[in-house]
Amino acid sequence: MTDLRLFIDAFHFIRPAWLVLVPVIVVIWFFVRRRATRPAMELEGIAAHLRRALTVGGGKRRLVLPIDGAALALVLAALGAAGPTWSRVPDPFVAQTAPLVIVLKVTSSMEQEDLAPSRLERSKQKIRDLLELRAGGRTALIAYAGTAHSVVPMTEDPNVVQPYLEGLSPEVMPEDGDDAAAALELAQNDLAKENAPGGILFVTDAIETVDVSAIDAVEEASIAVLAMLPGGTNDRGIDSLGISVVRATPDDGDVRTLDRQLNAAYQRALTEEGTQPWDDRGWILGWPAALLALLWFRRGWTMRWSLFLALSMGIMPPAPAQAEGIADWFFTPDQQGRIAYQRKHFDQAAELFVDPIWKGEALSRDGQYSEAAKVLARLDTADAAFREGLAHVKGREYREGIAAFEEALKRDPDYPGAAENLETAKQILDYVETAREQSDTGEESGEGADDVVFDNEDARGADTQIQGADEEGGLLTAEQWMNTVDTDPGDFLRQRFAIEAARGQ
Incomplete structure (x- = not known):
């Protein structure tokens, strides 16, 4: 499916009731323009040369009239107020690219x-x-x-x-x-x-x-x-x-x-x-409508119903952030943070955001998991606790993640995904602790290399150092090649693929 096809299928108006104004504006424009372009009545009793001298603009006819600009601006304002959209507001907690x-x-x-x-x-x-x-x-x-x-x-x-x-x-x-x-x-x-x-x-x-x-x-x-x-x-x-x-x-x-x-x-x-609200794009039409409104400052273009147009423009939805440099003049920090987030400048977005949910998500996307968890911990909602748990788990702080998921379930027992993630975090922590227990005898076999640090608050097992065994010939076991991840990636993959191929046979 192409982007154009997706755009056509998803395009609609959020507030379609405003579209009723469009035919009304068109009808008014038609009658006003028809009246403005009607030939002037001949004045009897005045000589032709005097009539020409007393008539202003009678020798030429303008193709564009003030009513044209006013009607176009009103149509744009009505369409913008109707809320054209073809996509949803991006969910900060869901990747916008497919797996x-x-x-x-x-x-x-x-x-x-x-x-x-x-x-x-x-x-x-x-x-x-x-x-x-x-x-x-x-x-x-x-x-x-x-x-x-x-x-x-x-x-x-x-x-x-x-x-x-x-x-x-x-x-x-x-x-x-x-x-x-x-x-x-x-x-x-x-x-x-x-x-x-x-x-x-x-x-x-x-x-x-x-x-x-x-x-x-x-x-x-x-x-x-x-x-x-x-x-x-x-x-x-x-x-x-x-x-x-x-x-x-x-x-x-x-x-x-x-x-x-x-x-x-x-x-x-x-x-x-998706469950996110639709992204209102009516602001796009506000800019050309505002530019057309500038024509009223020209002599001869001011119309009595300009106040109506100004009010119509005032009720249009505000434009999202689109500026840089002087952005502080026009946009809030959260709007500026949204710009940086959409451009994948997550570190900058984290500095700009004031909203703690968005700030925590930006920090998490930037890899600052501990900082994200601290920001989210300040909130007392189930959603914040759930996001805090995800940040802890991504930062390999499994015990803190378990506590955060439990807090999310305490605040909302039916919060989607909390129970499943709690169980997964417990399984990961149990696996880490079990691996530590099984490594207790590693010191006596003369093994020693890179340190492997695990969360061990329960004091299960002893602190050890792990390295793959040095065997002559044959294939390493799965546990042994897992301990050689500090070697050249090519050597690591060769050993792993060989084990998988042997098992497959």
Whole structure:
């Protein structure tokens, strides 16, 4: 679905009763203009040369009359008062971009240098550009060759994806091949866990024809392909797909196109099923109406009903913040903060916002979880306590998060999501404490490396240091490779993929 189609489907007026004024204004304009343009009556008894000398403006006729400007300004004011809208006010607690699973092909064919520096490196550049464009959007990364593997699960932080993306190369894949169907299945499993419709993006230089039907059959998610092929090069499988295929371009035009296409279904869901109020865009029409009103200062354009127009303009909804520099003259701090928030300048927005809910959300989106929790803790509503709990959990302060969720349920036992998040936070804390207990014997085995710090207020287990075991040959166990995350990402992924492939066999 295109942006234009979504705009057409969602467009409506919030206060349609004001539209009744439009035909009234048109009728008044018609009769007033007709009267103004009626030929002047011939005055008998006055000589023609005297009549011409005594007539002002009789030799020319203006195409635009004062009634035209006044009527147009009134129509604009009426349309603005009706509240045209085509989208909802963004929810500060809901990402405005769709969940996305990026599926990257990592094979020897992707190392060809016909797309400098190579198809694979160019693919990584495109993925980084997409992550930057989707700042704050939930994104997962899957790599595939002969087998498919989840590299990074759904995350809102692009910095988590970067090191693992750099570590991907054909050498880390257990088997060579092109099993796009297996990667598609993994991607669908990731999206099934999300609460909103998402998209799948294949970044590849080829699709096996046997996998074309499986990809085309996907209905529950938007799906697209970024073809990493130089100009003049085609692939039979990619050309056979019935979905959106975008070829890699030297600039970021391909990435922006894909982002719009994959985000369309999500935006429709937010518009149709969202609970946020509709975003009143009537202020847009207020500016041209105000400019037309300036014509009244010209001699001969002042009309007796200008007061009515001025009153109409006065009842129009106020315009949202759109200024910088001298913004303090016209807009409140919260309006200025809204501008910075929409531009994804979350640190600046946090400084500008006065409203504690918006301020807490901006701090959280900027990664300042502890500060966000402190701001939200000042409020005594269930919603604030729930948001405080989310901030604590994101900051790995699980015990504080549990207390905040319990407080939210105390204030409103039926608050949506509070009970579920409370149970999840308890499970995470129990897992952390259990991991500490199981690591008690690590000191005696000669292990020692990076410190691992856990929340341990319950004094379960002892403080230890963890490092992967040094084994000759064979595969590391899942617990052992989890302890080697401080190594090179490529080595880490090689070990992990090998374990997953062995288990699959």
